[in-house]
Amino acid sequence: MIKKEFKLSLIKLAKFVVIFLIADLVLGTISKQIFFNQKTGKYARSTYAIKDTDSKILIFGSSHAHRHYVPKVFEKELGKTCYNVGAEGQQLLYHTAMLKMILKRTKPDLIILNIDENFLYKSKVAYDRLSDLHPYYSDYDEELGPILGLKSKLIDFKMFFKSYQTNSTVIHAIKYYLSPQIDYNGYRPLSGQVKSVVDESEEILIKEYVEEIDENFVMGLKNFISTAKNKGISLLFVTSPTFSEVDHSNNISYNKIKEIAGKENIPFVNFFNATQFKYKHELFHDTSHLNNDGAQLFCKYLADEIKNRNLVESKKSEY
Amino acid sequence: MLFNSLDFFLFLLIVFSLYWFVVYKKINLQNLLILAASYVFYGWWDWRFLSLIALSTLMDYLVGFRIYQSKNVSIKKRWLWVSILFNISLLGFFKYFNFFIDSWVDLFNSFGYQMRNTWTLKVILPVGISFYTFQTLSYSIDIYKAKLKPTKDFIAFAAFVSFFPQLVAGPIERATNLLPQFLNKRTFTYRGFSYGLKLIIWGFFLKLVVADRAAIYVNAVYNNVENHDGLSFIAATVLFAFQIYGDFAGYSLIAIGTSKLFGFDLMTNFRRPYFAASVSEFWTRWHISLSTWFRDYVYIPLGGNRTKKLRWLFNMFITFLISGLWHGANWTFVVWGALNGIYLILEVQLFRKKRKGLINILLTFLLINFAWIFFRANSIEQALYIIKMIFTSPGRLYIGSGDDIAASLYATLSIAILLLVEIKKEYFNAIFSISQNKFEFIRFVGYAVLIYLILYLGVFGESQFIYFQF
Numbered sequence: 001m002i003k004k005e006f007k008l009s010l011i012k013l014a015k016f017v018v019i020f021l022i023a024d025l026v027l028g029t030i031s032k033q034i035f036f037n038q039k040t041g042k043y044a045r046s047t048y049a050i051k052d053t054d055s056k057i058l059i060f061g062s063s064h065a066h067r068h069y070v071p072k073v074f075e076k077e078l079g080k081t082c083y084n085v086g087a088e089g090q091q092l093l094y095h096t097a098m099l100k101m102i103l104k105r106t107k108p109d110l111i112i113l114n115i116d117e118n119f120l121y122k123s124k125v126a127y128d129r130l131s132d133l134h135p136y137y138s139d140y141d142e143e144l145g146p147i148l149g150l151k152s153k154l155i156d157f158k159m160f161f162k163s164y165q166t167n168s169t170v171i172h173a174i175k176y177y178l179s180p181q182i183d184y185n186g187y188r189p190l191s192g193q194v195k196s197v198v199d200e201s202e203e204i205l206i207k208e209y210v211e212e213i214d215e216n217f218v219m220g221l222k223n224f225i226s227t228a229k230n231k232g233i234s235l236l237f238v239t240s241p242t243f244s245e246v247d248h249s250n251n252i253s254y255n256k257i258k259e260i261a262g263k264e265n266i267p268f269v270n271f272f273n274a275t276q277f278k279y280k281h282e283l284f285h286d287t288s289h290l291n292n293d294g295a296q297l298f299c300k301y302l303a304d305e306i307k308n309r310n311l312v313e314s315k316k317s318e319y
Numbered sequence: 320m321l322f323n324s325l326d327f328f329l330f331l332l333i334v335f336s337l338y339w340f341v342v343y344k345k346i347n348l349q350n351l352l353i354l355a356a357s358y359v360f361y362g363w364w365d366w367r368f369l370s371l372i373a374l375s376t377l378m379d380y381l382v383g384f385r386i387y388q389s390k391n392v393s394i395k396k397r398w399l400w401v402s403i404l405f406n407i408s409l410l411g412f413f414k415y416f417n418f419f420i421d422s423w424v425d426l427f428n429s430f431g432y433q434m435r436n437t438w439t440l441k442v443i444l445p446v447g448i449s450f451y452t453f454q455t456l457s458y459s460i461d462i463y464k465a466k467l468k469p470t471k472d473f474i475a476f477a478a479f480v481s482f483f484p485q486l487v488a489g490p491i492e493r494a495t496n497l498l499p500q501f502l503n504k505r506t507f508t509y510r511g512f513s514y515g516l517k518l519i520i521w522g523f524f525l526k527l528v529v530a531d532r533a534a535i536y537v538n539a540v541y542n543n544v545e546n547h548d549g550l551s552f553i554a555a556t557v558l559f560a561f562q563i564y565g566d567f568a569g570y571s572l573i574a575i576g577t578s579k580l581f582g583f584d585l586m587t588n589f590r591r592p593y594f595a596a597s598v599s600e601f602w603t604r605w606h607i608s609l610s611t612w613f614r615d616y617v618y619i620p621l622g623g624n625r626t627k628k629l630r631w632l633f634n635m636f637i638t639f640l641i642s643g644l645w646h647g648a649n650w651t652f653v654v655w656g657a658l659n660g661i662y663l664i665l666e667v668q669l670f671r672k673k674r675k676g677l678i679n680i681l682l683t684f685l686l687i688n689f690a691w692i693f694f695r696a697n698s699i700e701q702a703l704y705i706i707k708m709i710f711t712s713p714g715r716l717y718i719g720s721g722d723d724i725a726a727s728l729y730a731t732l733s734i735a736i737l738l739l740v741e742i743k744k745e746y747f748n749a750i751f752s753i754s755q756n757k758f759e760f761i762r763f764v765g766y767a768v769l770i771y772l773i774l775y776l777g778v779f780g781e782s783q784f785i786y787f788q789f
């Protein structure tokens with residue numbers, strides 16, 4: 001009797017699993033179509049960067065990259081196509097994964113990584129946000145597997161389901177379908193000015209890290225460097241201007257990044273505390289981010305620095 | 320071990336296979352396996368607290384015999400008090416020691432006596448202690464009331480106390496319902512297996528899609544109150560109502576479904592509580608295992624409603640006050656319990672007939688939500704601030720920033736799905752059913768799509784269940 005019930009349960013379970021897998025395949029394919037057909041928004045930008053861009057200068061980094069680097073300025077000043085791959089809230093593991101996927105298809109001349117001083121500090125959200133890479137897993141499992149594997153050991157099993165690959169993406173797709181988010185080669189300008197007198201108590205700073213080095217992030221940075229170097233691509237590390245005076249001399253993460261850059265002979269352009277920007281409220285959107293005027297000016301200075309250092313073979317702008 | 324973790328899935332697969340394929344011939348071995356599995360399940364959090372469950376088990380096992388064997392009623396009573404004092408002391412020390420010390424110190428300080436607090440201890444709250452102490456207490460009390468005979472089978476009793484599906488967050492089972500199931504042979508049926516899986520799937524939807532989505536907005540507002548206005552507090556409180564429902568009802572369904580897989584029937588813990596047309600009805604639909612526990616072991620022994628009206632109202636109030644304190648060592652929970660007690664008193668005083676209809680449902684929902692403010696707030700001061708802002712400064716509605724905006728929309732979408740399902744179950748259950756559909760294909764497709772939605776819309780961060788802290 002019990003054996004009969006087990007047999008029945010197994011048969012029914014097998015039937016159900018087959019139906020679920022078909023549902024996952026059908027609905028998952030639709031979800032993926034929705035995902036990859038987005039025209040604007042963060043996923044559209046990352047998909048474009050991975051699948052289409054052949055720009056000669058690529059910019060990586062968090063919101064400081066996304067909001068500070070104006071591709072048009074580099075194109076004008078250096079005569080090279082440029083795309084901003086920066087993504088808000090993302091950190092080193094994400095940038096390394098993006099770089100690996102992009103370099104599978106194209107070879108830029110210069111890669112700029114905007115450095116956040118806390119890049120190497122332990123951060124749970126840095127791992128959580130790697131889920132933005134899930135939709136690309138089917139096409140880039142070799143590149144993404146080791147990185148997503150740092151977050152979950154069962155990544156291959158989880159990614160077997162198309163539904164999981166596109167988890168939490170549908171609202172984003174609907175939102176930017178209804179209200180497109182305009183960008184300029186990946187750059188989205190910020191407007192407005194930081195208050196002339198900043199009351200720091202009004203600033204809501206959510207600390208997303210613990211001040212301890214995460215060795216996975218160190219490996220991520222080294223991996224980023226080696227991935228570019230192995231392809232013979234020039235690398236440049238840059239820190240963005242800050243509104244207030246900052247002292248990162250005792251920041252272990254920042255010092256470690258500088259040390260690695262030094263060992264690997266990566267040029268490092270430091271705009272922290274740059275006098276051209278410091279306390280110029282007309283150039284900042286908030287104390288951490290430049291507005292469009294600030295970003296244009298910053299990119300002009302940086303383009304000059306790139307020219308001075310001969311990091312790319314600059315030619316007269318055709319743009 | 321969390322239900323929403325892959326560890327649990329592997330654990331469940333192993334235990335299920337051993338239970339039905341290796342030790343299925345002997346009930347003692349099945350119980351032993353459940354006991355061992357339950358201790359592994361609990362020890363996954365902190366193995367040190369296993370000693371507490373073991374101690375509580377041993378104590379009530381022995382006391383149960385003493386109560387039963389004593390001929391003299393006063394000796395019976397004495398042994399019952401041993402069980403009550405032991406379990407309440409366990410709970411009191413681990414859950415309330417620091418709370419009472421802090422409260423005494425605050426009280427003295429408020430009268431101007433400067434008192435330094437040097438007595439509080441670094442006590443970690445063992446997960447689920449409120450649940451299993453109540454479960455073992457019910458065993459001793461039911462023996463005392465001659466509703467139950469003590470079991471000689473220690474393994475079965477220990478497995479009953481620590482039964483892993485409901486060990487850390489209920490449903491709080493009565494010995495009269497669950498213990499006999501450990502003593503009788505369980506049989507595997509396709510019907511039970513399939514029903515168990517259905518409950519588990521819907522439980523995960525409630526937890527991962529409804530509760531965890533709502534939690535993102537709720538936490539953003541309640542953990543940052545100074546930056547929000549009244550409208551945001553209203554939205555966050557309503558979302559919290561669904562968060563706590565999804566979280567707790569989801570856990571209960573997973574627990575009941577998992578038990579089904581092993582041939583056990585646990586009691587229903589939630590019955591669409593937000594369709595209640597009065598607060599008293601709400602408490603027959605919400606956390607039923609706890610509310611009936613308090614009814615049977617606190618309210619009725621106090622005299623229930625078979626006493627003078629004033630005493631009856633007092634009995635109701637005190638039961639809810641204790642229920643509030645049971646939920647947590649914080650004055651916010653006490654006020655929450657007191658508010659529910661006051662609601663019931665007012666209902667008794669103001670309404671004679673049973674209330675029905677949409678207006679009453681909405682009014683009840685409103686009252687329950689008002690009480691949830693105290694339940695969710697981090698302090699009484701914060702709750703009062705939130706209430707003040709709701710009434711005086713509606714301001715603008717926070718829709719989230721960055722990924723939070725999407726979180727609010729996901730929460731709204733998932734609650735809409737939940738409400739549609741519950742409205743259908745509450746009012747149109749006979750019309751059409753996916754889970755009970757006569758066509759197997761429709762049932763299978765329905766649940767396949769539900770799993771798809773969980774994977775597509777759910778939050779996968781292995782978040783804790785709210786009721787673990789109680």
